[in-house]
Amino acid sequence: MAQALLKTVTEPVYPLRPAAKHKVLSVRGLGKAWTPQQRVLDEINFDLHAGELVAVIGRSGAGKSTLLHMLNGTIAASEGAIVNYRDGSEHQDVTRLSRGEMRQWRSECGMIFQDFCLVPRLDVLTNVLLGRLSQTSTLKSFFKIFADSDRARAIELLQWMNILPQALQRAENLSGGQMQRVAICRALMQQPNILLADEPVASLDPKNTRRIMAALQQVSEQGISVMVNLHSIELVHNWCTRVIGIQQGRIIYDGAPSGLTEALLQRLYGDEINQIDH
Numbered sequence: 039m040a041q042a043l044l045k046t047v048t049e050p051v052y053p054l055r056p057a058a059k060h061k062v063l064s065v066r067g068l069g070k071a072w073t074p075q076q077r078v079l080d081e082i083n084f085d086l087h088a089g090e091l092v093a094v095i096g097r098s099g100a101g102k103s104t105l106l107h108m109l110n111g112t113i114a115a116s117e118g119a120i121v122n123y124r125d126g127s128e129h130q131d132v133t134r135l136s137r138g139e140m141r142q143w144r145s146e147c148g149m150i151f152q153d154f155c156l157v158p159r160l161d162v163l164t165n166v167l168l169g170r171l172s173q174t175s176t177l178k179s180f181f182k183i184f185a186d187s188d189r190a191r192a193i194e195l196l197q198w199m200n201i202l203p204q205a206l207q208r209a210e211n212l213s214g215g216q217m218q219r220v221a222i223c224r225a226l227m228q229q230p231n232i233l234l235a236d237e238p239v240a241s242l243d244p245k246n247t248r249r250i251m252a253a254l255q256q257v258s259e260q261g262i263s264v265m266v267n268l269h270s271i272e273l274v275h276n277w278c279t280r281v282i283g284i285q286q287g288r289i290i291y292d293g294a295p296s297g298l299t300e301a302l303l304q305r306l307y308g309d310e311i312n313q314i315d316h
């Protein structure tokens with residue numbers, strides 16, 4: 039066990055599930071209008087499978103963040119369905135969950151953000167343990183009372199992300215790359231089936247970007263579906279198994295990164311084409 043705990047991000051050690059390719063989510067006719075005049079997403083249809091690492095790309099304002107937040111239930115859909123699966127069968131429409139069901143769904147569908155969303159004054163270990171919030175009573179969390187098994191898992195995750203030495207430091211004292219690694223550990227604490235990452239490398243240097251993308255790849259290889267909003271086509275080619283391209287609120291490409299032609303990129307990005315790595 040001690041040996042296992044000493045492995046780093048090159049070799050994941052967190053409790054794994056067998057890799058599988060079954061369907062975990064089916065998005066059907068999804069749309070979002072902020073106001074009747076401001077539609078951002080229209081007729082969004084795709085299936086998500088276990089073990090995929092899917093990039094979502096498109097120019098600024100295309101609706102990438104809105105889409106991820108809708109999958110996670112933090113933004114309400116205007117129309118359409120997001121069907122999740124359990125044991126190979128359709129289970130629920132995420133757009134119609136009760137408050138309690140939504141809490142459960144958010145623990146199955148973890149999310150990380152560009153600005154990390156850690157609690158600055160709390161130490162790293164506690165921030166990671168807060169990933170168990172949906173399964174722990176608020177009072178216990180307030181007094182930092184967590185099960186030994188949760189602490190062991192948090193430590194294992196921090197070791198995996200090579201950030202265990204900082205476990206007792208306040209989150210506010212970490213670098214951006216370190217904060218994002220902690221945010222990934224926190225999201226994985228709830229043992230999600232799906233991990234959504236909203237521009238997780240936007241503010242990171244190349245070394246930390248590689249680290250985060252490698253971690254997301256490892257997570258996907260364990261059978262968790264990962265969807266990540268990216269602004270770099272180079273990262274899509276280097277790390278992702280599939281890419282969804284959104285233009286003016288509609289999917290205009292869903293397939294292998296190798297199918298992204300210059301003409302498609304031009305359609306997706308228009309005059310922003312020179313601002314992206316490709």
Ligand SMILES: Nc1ncnc2c1ncn2[C@@H]1O[C@H](COP(=O)(O)OP(=O)(O)OP(=O)(O)O)[C@@H](O)[C@H]1O
Nearest residue numbers: 072078096097098099100101102103104105237267
């Ligand atoms: N809460 C909100 N209320 C009204 N409009 C919003 C809200 N959130 C986002 N929008 C608008 O929805 C559109 C899509 O925004 P979104 O953040 O999803 O785009 P994005 O593709 O993620 O962009 P970026 O790459 O710049 O992050 C934008 O026009 C944005 O201004």
